[in-house]
Amino acid sequence: MEEWLRFLEVNSPRILELTIDHAVLVTLAIIVALLIGVPLGIYLTTNEYLAGTILQVASITLTIPSIALFGVMIPIFSLINQGIGFLPAFVALVLYSQLPIIRNTYTAIKNINPEMRDAAIGMGMKTHQRLLRVEIPNALPVIMAGVRTSVVLNIGIAVIAAYIGAGGLGVLITQGISRGDNYLIISGSLAVALLAVIADGILLTIQKHFTAKGLVD
Amino acid sequence: MISFNHVTKKYNENTTAVNDVNFTVEQGKIVVLLGPSGCGKTTLLRMVNRLEPISNGEIIIDNENSMDLNAIELRRKIGYVIQSNGLFPNMTIEENVMIVPDLLGWSKKEKRERFIYLMKLIGLDAEDYRKRYPHEMSGGQQQRIGVVRALAADPPVMLMDEPFGALDPIIREKIQDEFLEIQKTVKKTILFVSHDIDEALKMADKIMLLRDGEIMQFDTPSEMLAHPKNEFVSQFFGKDRAIKSLSLHTVKNLQEVIGLARIDKSIKNTKTINVHQDLRNTLSLLMNQEADQVVVTNDQGEKMGSITIDLVQKYLHFEIKGKLSVSQKG
Numbered sequence: 001m002e003e004w005l006r007f008l009e010v011n012s013p014r015i016l017e018l019t020i021d022h023a024v025l026v027t028l029a030i031i032v033a034l035l036i037g038v039p040l041g042i043y044l045t046t047n048e049y050l051a052g053t054i055l056q057v058a059s060i061t062l063t064i065p066s067i068a069l070f071g072v073m074i075p076i077f078s079l080i081n082q083g084i085g086f087l088p089a090f091v092a093l094v095l096y097s098q099l100p101i102i103r104n105t106y107t108a109i110k111n112i113n114p115e116m117r118d119a120a121i122g123m124g125m126k127t128h129q130r131l132l133r134v135e136i137p138n139a140l141p142v143i144m145a146g147v148r149t150s151v152v153l154n155i156g157i158a159v160i161a162a163y164i165g166a167g168g169l170g171v172l173i174t175q176g177i178s179r180g181d182n183y184l185i186i187s188g189s190l191a192v193a194l195l196a197v198i199a200d201g202i203l204l205t206i207q208k209h210f211t212a213k214g215l216v217d
Numbered sequence: 218m219i220s221f222n223h224v225t226k227k228y229n230e231n232t233t234a235v236n237d238v239n240f241t242v243e244q245g246k247i248v249v250l251l252g253p254s255g256c257g258k259t260t261l262l263r264m265v266n267r268l269e270p271i272s273n274g275e276i277i278i279d280n281e282n283s284m285d286l287n288a289i290e291l292r293r294k295i296g297y298v299i300q301s302n303g304l305f306p307n308m309t310i311e312e313n314v315m316i317v318p319d320l321l322g323w324s325k326k327e328k329r330e331r332f333i334y335l336m337k338l339i340g341l342d343a344e345d346y347r348k349r350y351p352h353e354m355s356g357g358q359q360q361r362i363g364v365v366r367a368l369a370a371d372p373p374v375m376l377m378d379e380p381f382g383a384l385d386p387i388i389r390e391k392i393q394d395e396f397l398e399i400q401k402t403v404k405k406t407i408l409f410v411s412h413d414i415d416e417a418l419k420m421a422d423k424i425m426l427l428r429d430g431e432i433m434q435f436d437t438p439s440e441m442l443a444h445p446k447n448e449f450v451s452q453f454f455g456k457d458r459a460i461k462s463l464s465l466h467t468v469k470n471l472q473e474v475i476g477l478a479r480i481d482k483s484i485k486n487t488k489t490i491n492v493h494q495d496l497r498n499t500l501s502l503l504m505n506q507e508a509d510q511v512v513v514t515n516d517q518g519e520k521m522g523s524i525t526i527d528l529v530q531k532y533l534h535f536e537i538k539g540k541l542s543v544s545q546k547g
Contacts, residue, residue: 119303122266122376123317123366124292137307212307214350 007183015172019191022168025161026154026199029090033097033150038143041105042131051106058099066160069095074164089158089166096157097150104146108139137212144207148200155196159188169195218244218406219265219374223274226260226430234260235430237274242423245404249417252427253453258410261427262376265408266295278374293317296367296375296405300382302359304351310362311347317370335365338399357388364396368403377409381416393419414454418442418464426450439465459533464497468513468524471496471532477513477522484508492521500529 008015044051061069073088082088112135120130136143162170169192176184208216219242226235235257242248250258263269265276267288276283283291304313312319314335315328323331336343339361351359360381367375381389393416400407411417417424418438426433426441426449433453434446442462445451454461469492471477480487489512490499502511503526510523 113301115299115301115303116305118268119297119299120305122268122292122297122299122303124289124320125316126289129320134305134307138305214306214308214352 015187015191018169018171019195022158025168026158029093029154030097030151033094033101037098037101038105041102042109044106045109055103058102061095062099066157070160070164084165086166088164089161093154093158097154100146100149105143108142109135112138140211148203151199152196159192218279220277224271225273227272233430238432240435242406242408244406246422247407247409247420249409249411249421249424251411251417251424256427257430258427259378262378262408262410265376266292293320294372296372298363298367298377298380300379302363304359304362306351310349314366314369321370339365356384360384373406375405375407379410463500464495466496468492468494468499474535475532478525478528480512480523481510484510487512489514496529499524
């Protein structure tokens with residue numbers, strides 16, 4: 001126990017710093033993923049043919065082992081001298097987030113009661129009014145479920161990004177493995193788990209805040 | 218007023234949903250589109266607010282061709298009620314009712330006043346319901362809200378697509394009565410889709426019976442029952458159409474033609490019925506109870522006389538059978 005305390009005393013500033021790096025990487029990736037995924041998911045509800053293809057591609061992306069995807073990023077981003085570091089990790093995380101976000105948005109909008117949509121159109125709402133006032137508010141809980149899945153998934157996957165020099169809590173774990181230092185491995189893993197739990201909690205609060213009262217029974 | 222001029226709807230070369238339909242819904246009247254499922258009645262209704270494109274012909278709404286207006290503007294001028302009420306669960310009752318006024322840019326004050334007026338119309342407390350959500354209300358209340366939502370911006374024309382179809386029979390009848398009361402004040406020009414014959418007879422100034430996208434007959438309810446134009450019409454209204462037609466007459470009508478009977482004081486436990494009740498319900502009441510008479514009361518509850526099965530039958534002969542004899546075969 002004393003050894004643990006001594007370890008934390010020495011390393012806690014570093015752990016905190018790496019946790020922040022980790023959180024920033026995941027947060028930025030999720031924001032960009034949302035900006036791409038939500039509009040795309042909504043658009044796909046109007047284009048069945050493309051929907052099949054894009055959801056397939058997104059599914060396949062998710063099955064690529066993360067270490068392989070990070071590996072593939074290196075030669076691609078080397079072309080612009082960004083082969084390792086933040087950018088390739090960020091792009092890989094955006095790709096990994098797409099499936100849950102696109103699929104949940106697509107499904108949620110698709111499942112809006114057609115009569116509700118009919119009423120909205122029949123009363124003279126324009127397309128954007130219908131989306132903003134009726135469809136997105138009613139789809140929000142399901143869209144947010146997708147976002148939360150993506151965030152938790154990405155916090156885990158971002159650990160691997162340490163291998164391509166993107167920093168974050170993966171650094172503790174990879175160092176721990178190479179040095180055979182259990183303290184590093186355990187503290188890194190716990191920090192990752194804690195970050196995931198906290199992030200999910202924050203998102204749940206946001207979701208509850210923005211969900212219309214009429215949708216909460 | 219809504220006029221249909223040679224309106225046709227084709228989905229492709231071979232499928233015609235509505236074929237060369239011509240008719241007019243007069244100002245302030247209710248026309249019920251009636252027919253078996255797939256007869257094109259909903260398609261016809263949805264062509265008015267351009268939820269379905271018109272393949273051929275034109276629809277004139279209050280002297281304006283529906284195609285001359287922008288579809289969005291057109292829809293905001295037409296009240297639209299659908300079967301499952303289509304309320305938006307994420308909005309409060311007030312927000313739901315005030316959607317069209319809001320889209321039209323009414324001020325907050327105008328909207329609030331209109332909301333209070335409309336809620337009064339359906340007998341609900343505006344203050345109480347303003348901040349509530351649809352899921353907190355019963356099916357009947359939701360449907361009432363669906364109806365006043367269509368009335369919100371005071372459109373001259375209303376489209377009602379089986380508006381009371383999802384309600385249980387008791388509530389349905391009550392809301393139909395309420396709606397007819399409201400219609401007396403608002404006098405909208407209404408196109409109403411139904412598959413329920415009794416509802417059509419009750420609500421309609423005129424009924425249009427459709428089959429496979431063609432008009433079978435366009436007439437007043439009593440004409441429809443008395444003089445079905447063809448085999449399909451008489452079959453659709455059924456062998457009991459003489460009894461159905463009783464629902465178009467009240468005890469008062471009977472009293473005026475043949476008078477009521479004396480009250481037989483020796484019969485105990487007789488039920489009473491209001492003089493404005495229709496004869497079909499009166500007949501049911503007579504047949505459901507053991508006694509031979511039902512005491513008729515006026516609105517003040519005073520006894521006016523009694524009615525018997527014999528009297529109803531006699532009235533049927535006078536008023537209806539005479540007309541029915543022309544097409545007895547059906």
